[in-house]
Amino acid sequence: MPAGFDFRWANVGEATTMGSEVFFRGSPLSWLSYNANAVYTNARFDEKRDPDIDDSDRIPRSPDLTAYGELMFKMGRANLSTSVNFTGSMFIDHVPEEDETNYILEKTDPYATVNARIGYRINRLVELQLIAKNLFDYTQPTRDITDAAYIYAPLIGRQISAGITIDL
DSSP: OOTTOOOOOOOOOOEEEEEEEEEEEEEEETTEEEEEEEEEEEEEESSOSOTTSTTTTBOTTOOSEEEEEEEEEEETTEEEEEEEEEEOOOEEEEOGGGOGGGOEEEEOOOEEEEEEEEEEESSSSEEEEEEEESTTOOOOSOOOTTOTTOOOSOSSOOEEEEEEEEOO
16 A cells, blocks of 8 residues: 555543634725635644653644635726635644654644636636636745655645636
């Protein structure tokens, strides 16, 4: 079986997850609207998984803070939107070379990705689109080809696509 795809499930005990979320949506001008949200999450096991490792009570892949913001502009038949996705730092289980004696609980750096979309409505049924994801080409700074589960951020950089939307 390929590295990272050999899973072993184990019950690690009870956990508690608490958090809060705030969301805003508005349209201050006829041609401008926005969406924004932020989520704080405190996700912890009730007991440490390993008493010798600090923060081993943290639930992996659960960032403390995530946020999203989007601005949308409409100008006649054209529209433009841009968005930012923020993911705060989180803890990731990392087992280099599939050797459990080298187990590391890693704290990731926070990161953000920026996306943009331009659309032009030809008529009430057809819209042309140009979409750019991850505009600033952010990718996960560290990789481990021996641990396929060691993914916490985009592995693929900027993606640009074009398309046609047909409303039926």
